[in-house]
Amino acid sequence: MPKGVPETVPDDGLTTRQRRNRPLLMVHTGENKGKSTAAFGLGLRGWNQGWNVAVFQFVKSAKWKVGEEAAYVALGKLHEETGAGGPVQWNKMGDGWSWSRKKGEDEDHAQVARDGWEEIKRRMLAEEHDLYILDEFAYPVKWGWIDAAEVADFLKNRPGHQHVVITGRNVAPEIIEVADLVTEMTKIKHPMDAGQKGQRGIEW
Amino acid sequence: MPKGVPETVPDDGLTTRQRRNRPLLMVHTGENKGKSTAAFGLGLRGWNQGWNVAVFQFVKSAKWKVGEEAAYVALGKLHEETGAGGPVQWNKMGDGWSWSRKKGEDEDHAQVARDGWEEIKRRMLAEEHDLYILDEFAYPVKWGWIDAAEVADFLKNRPGHQHVVITGRNVAPEIIEVADLVTEMTKIKHPMDAGQKGQRGIEW
Structure with missing residues (x-):
């Protein structure tokens, strides 16, 4: 992939450096494989x-548990031990986030x-990370558990220099509207159409 | 992503186990970002x-040099030192492959x-790897340096149990034809449309 050169430069008063370094909100959607894998691949660049x-x-x-989790944990450990790359944190909702007391109590997934x-939001306001991968975040929004307009508004106005990737099918139009990419x-083709089942190393 | 269940099961005489474990030829194409990052993300699952x-x-x-290269090299080293994951090898064409004597001699990219x-092909016949990521391989085929029909025929008949991912725009129809996925x-949207330039951590 060549380093991109823009076709047009907007009259937004930003310097090239400012524009180049603008934080991005990225969305990976659609019905086929690759949404999450591309997000996790991008995380390697950030690392x-x-x-x-x-x-x-x-x-x-x-x-x-997807294979990427094990690889990320390994890369995070490598950073701690040798200073290579950057710090990595893998948070999984499951029946409750690791930081939450509600873990496993009532299985109210909407609340979790x-x-x-x-x-x-708390971490973004504190500017804790450089890249946030909100994997499968499209679903709790789609199901009405989290308000799409509020997400869009918050992300549009997030402080500092924080990149965000959101994955999942049917990402809300409000979020698409404020996304950069x-x-x-x-x-085009999927092996399950030919009766093939998901297999380890490919689907997880 | 839930573990997939096929809608129809073909009458191909294969057991579920055989069908599940069938090696895949995967193609990531299209004009937007994510083709290579998704392939490298998939490699994490394999690792x-x-x-x-x-x-x-x-x-x-x-x-x-993309960030994934550094991360893969780190994961490969981790495998050698601790046995975690699997072995990883990153080969780059550049002015010549590391195994080639032609390195930097005449810059005949077609020959390289x-x-x-x-x-x-040699490695596939020897069944050396479980997953081959042929990144940007669509281009030498598109430019006529490598014959699309020969690639399709070889990959279709490759021995054993070897997964393959091919990335790049305009993948040849012959290859699409024999691909499983x-x-x-x-x-849908790209920041360069808004005059933004490529930036580190995102594009490489």
Whole structure:
């Protein structure tokens, strides 16, 4: 991928340096594979730049563990031990976030998802991370657990220099509206159409 | 992403186990970001399964180094030292592959690209890796340096149990035809449309 050169330069009063370094809100949506894997691949770039990277995985099962989690934990440990790359934190919703007392108590997933968003807002206001990967975050918004307009408004006005990636199908139009980059992973062919089941190393 | 359940099961005489474990040829194409990052993200899943993962990056500049390369090298080293994950090898075309004597001699990129494909075929016949990431491989095929029909035929008949991912815009129809999974990264919005330049940690 070549380093990009813009076709037009907007009259926004920003210097090239300011414009280059503007924090991005990125969305990976669409029906096919690659939404989360591309987000986690992007996190490797951030890690290599020494960024503080945090994943918030909005999946309901605590047992659901993708290979990326193990790799990220390994890279985070490597950073702690040798200083290579940047710090990495992997947070998973499951039946409750690790920081939450509500863990496993009543399995109110809507409330747990809202707790996740509140924590993300708190951290963004404190500018704790350089890159936030909000994996599968589209779903709690789609299901009405978290208000799309509030998310869009907050992210649009987040302070400092914090990149954000949101993944999931059917990302709310309010969020698409304020995003800088939106990629749709479009299905051209999928092995499950041919009766193939998900397999380790590929699906998780 | 939930573990997939197929809608229909083909009458191909395979057991569920055989079908589940069938090796995949995956293609990431389309005009937007995410093709390579999703491939490298997938490699993390393979690494975590203990797979032998090899990247062949068909980019012309040896200077072009993405963050994923550093992360993969770190994960490969971690595997060697602690046994975590699987072995990882990152090969870059540049002015010549590391195994090639032609390195930097005449800058005949077409020949260097063909050398890369010959090496990949040799390794596939020897079943050396579990996952091959042929990054930006669409281009030498598009430019006619490597024959699309030959690639498709070889990959279709590759022995054993070897997964393959090919990335790049305008993947040849012959390759699409034999692929199991094809995802198009469709551009909905891109920050360069707003005059933003590529930035570190995001584009590389």
